[in-house]
Amino acid sequence: MYKCKTKSEAIEYYENWKKSIPKDLKEFRDIAKTIDRLKVEVFNYFDGRVTNAIVEGLNNLIREYDRIGRGYDFEILRAKALFCLNHKVEKPKYATNTFSHMMYDSFNFSNDLPKDYGVPIKEYIKALNAGLFD
Known part of the structure; x- marks a missing residue:
């Protein structure tokens, strides 16, 4: 996802990844829940490519x-x-x-x-x- 060039491309990539997570992979679903909760902060990275x-x-x-x-x-x-x-x-x-x-x-x-x-x-x-x- 972080190799995407734009914020909208990254969001689309993430949404497709989230849909592809098998139901039995709870750990990955937990990661997706965390990203969903912090979506603004996570995807703000693509505005300036700077992290904290x-x-x-x-x-x-x-x-x-x-x-x-x-x-x-x-x-x-x-x-x-x-x-x-x-x-x-x-x-x-x-x-x-x-x-x-x-x-x-x-x-x-x-x-x-x-x-x-x-x-x-x-x-x-x-x-x-x-x-x-x-």
Whole structure:
């Protein structure tokens, strides 16, 4: 399904796959139920081909430290991770004359937004090993 080129093609592929699941394959029917429940989120992938896998992985890493630690609070650990570690944000670069930049870019501001790459996983691990979350 994720090899499909468009959202509508992916939805059609998924619906055909779901219809083809034999009745005795409960595990696959459970997967289809989950996809149906999260259909908007799953198929939004095709709008920009970006997932939140890195964020989920980092949240799992934080939860693991929360689980093995004593007195930790997940939200505090998460806030420390988000605001304390080499958070990479790429800001747009403008020509020296910003007004002419806007004029000749046909007022397309979509490229003018900062790109937030979050915190690299190696920075989380380094901070965890250094006791930053204690």
